[in-house]
Structures are given as C-alpha cells and as structure tokens.
C-alpha cells in the first residue's frame with residue numbers, strides 16, 4: 453500500500469460537516485463501525501449511515517468524485533465492453549431526462565459535497581441533448597469541473613458547442629492507431645472519425661485531453677511506445693488501463709491482463725519514466741512524467757490504471773449513477789439503489805440525498821465485495837457490462 457492510500461485529509465461538505473478520509477486498506481475495519489472519530493459525530497440512521505454531510509462509507513472513505521452515465525447505448529462495440537449483437541437497451545422512459553440529470557448533479561454537489569463530475573455512457577455523444585445537459589449543470593454549479601468520457605465519434609461536429617456549454621475536460625477512449633486493429637477491436641471502422649474529433653476538441657480549447665487505452669494481449673500490446681509518442685507529440689496525456697472483468701462476452705481472463713509493471717516496462721523501451729511529483733491524490737491513475745531518451749525536457753505525462761494488479765480501492769472517492777438513475781457505490785457492485793424512482797415519487801432534495809447517503813454507506817470494501825481482488829477465484833462479475841455502468 454503506498455503512502456497516498458494511507459493518507460488522511462479533511463473533506464469539507466456543504467451541510468456544515470467535515471469528515472476525514474480514513475487510513476488505508478490494511479487499517480479498514482471488516483464492517484460496521486466508522487473508521488475514524490470525526491465520522492462518529494454526525495446523527496445516524498438505523499444502519500449507521502450519517503443523516504447529514506457527505507457520502508461517507510463504513511470504511512471511512514468519502515465519495516466526492518461523481519460519475520453520471522447519461523445513456524447506455526454506444527456507436528462502437530468494443531470487445532472488452534459489449535457483445536457484438538444483442539445488447540438490451542434501456543427504454544427511453546427509464547432513462548434520466550435532461551432535467552433529472554441536472555437535479556441529480558445539483559443534489560450531489562450542493563447537498564453531498566461532490567467536487568467533480570464525469571459524464572459517461574455508453575457513449576454520451578449519442579444523446580442529442582448533451583450540450584443542454586452540460587449547460588444546465590454549469591448554470592447550477594459554476595465552479596464544478598465537468599469532464600466527459602467519450603469515444604469521440606461525432607465530436608468533430610460538437611466539440612465547440614460542448615465547450616461553450618461548460619465542458620472543461622475530456623477523456624477519449626482510443627486503444628490503437630491502426631485502422632485495421634481499431635476496426636477489429638471496436639467492430640466499427642471509425643478511427644478517422646475519432647482522430648477528427650480529437651482535432652476539433654483541441655481546436656475548441658478543451659483540456660486537458662486524456663487518451664484512455666485498454667491494453668489487450670495479442671491485439672494492441674505492441675503499440676505502447678507509438679501511442680505514448682503520438683500522445684505527447686499532440687499534447688495529450690496517455691493513460692493505459694488494465695483490462696477489467698466487465699465485458700459483455702464474459703470472456704475476461706486474469707491471465708490475459710497486461711499488468712501495470714509490464715506496461716511501465718514497455719513505456720521504458722522508448723521513454724524515461726519518473727514518478728509525477730504531484731502524486732496521485734485519489735485519482736485512479738498512477739501518473740508518470742515522460743521524457744525522450746537523453747533529454748531533460750518534459751515531453752508529457754502518462755497514467756496507468758491498475759485496477760487488477762495494484763488496486764487502489766482504499767482511496768476510492770467514486771460514486772456512480774447509471775443512465776436509469778441507479779446509484780452504484782462501487783464499479784463492481786451487485787447492488788444498486790434507485791434514485792430516479794425516488795425522485796419521480798416526488799421526494800425532495802434532502803430525501804434524495806439521504807437515499808444516496810444510505811447507498812454509499814453500504815459501499816463494499818473493494819471490487820464489489822468486502823474482499824479485494826478481481827482475479828480471486830470467487831470474484832463474481834456484475835450483471836451490468838461496462839457500457840451499462842459508465843466508466
């Protein structure tokens with residue numbers, strides 16, 4: 453466990469309470485009691501969840517990083533995410549509306565202390581009202597960092613409007629620079645559209661722009677150095693992600709995961725890596741400075757997200773809402789809490805906030821259970837695929 457996972461820092465929330473992130477995983481209690489003294493001072497529900505303040509869980513973590521999926525559909529079919537055919541889409545009536553998304557974010561920020569928002573999918577650009585959603589969120593929350601995770605197909609026509617609506621940051625999923633590999637991996641021949649979208653995003657002044665690549669053995673694992681080279685040349689930050697068991701085909705295998713240590717070694721075949729002195733904070737990516745061989749000037753940064761081989765659950769600050777308005781306290785949760793039905797039943801903002809607090813109080817320790825490990829024999833993959841959860 454690294455020093456960052458074991459750190460404690462105060463996290464202010466808007467209802468007057470201040471809670472402190474607890475020490476790291478080795479110090480986590482098995483269940484039940486709050487992990488630090490300040491967590492014990494707020495009024496409690498019968499389950500032990502706080503009745504005020506932020507999204508505290510049983511292990512003393514506080515969720516301030518909000519991820520909201522706005523649609524489950526996608527215009528690609530990446531092999532590590534969706535099956536080729538037969539995905540059951542949510543009916544329109546079950547999707548959160550523009551105003552419902554806006555309200556959910558307002559409750560999270562203004563009642564529960566969320567500090568940043570990432571909009572995810574499916575593919576968020578499939579929603580025609582994405583600019584309207586972002587403009588509404590921006591109007592309610594002038595200082596909120598708003599990031600978008602997208603595959604960038606169609607972004608060339610919308611980047612400027614998204615920027616004007618209030619979008620600040622962008623993560624683009626791009627696993628390969630080869631058109632044939634792209635078509636094989638995503639089952640669609642759209643690499644040129646992604647590159648056009650990235651160009652438009654940069655021209656619109658969106659930034660930072662991060663490129664997310666899932667490395668797959670025998671598919672794109674020879675592209676580590678070319679991807680980093682391309683990213684730093686274009687002013688993007690490359691992020692490599694270990695393949696996780698959230699695929700639609702249910703064919704994930706731990707033995708096929710390219711571990712973070714091998715990714716670092718692969719990058720070092722073309723660049724010098726130095727740990728980023730700014731540290732990681734609660735971010736999922738371990739960040740590195742990149743320099744070209746023999747040069748002292750900084751070429752750029754890369755991040756490595758090692759959910760499988762070097763998990764970072766002890767420092768997790770994430771809370772997710774699916775496109776049908778369900779809270780998932782963990783990416784790998786088997787339980788969800790229906791915020792949208794609560795809202796549609798006429799519950800006020802404080803009532804919605806309390807349902808959310810209760811859901812997050814029950815957040816599992818790691819990887820959807822109170823036991824750590826995606827590669828352990830008794831790990832059970834969640835029913836939803838990555839596309840139906842949001843990343």
Ligand code: SF4
Pocket residue numbers: 764765766768769770781782783784816817818819820
């Ligand atoms: S697996 Fe769950 S607890 Fe671990 S980092 Fe991801 S969301 Fe957080």
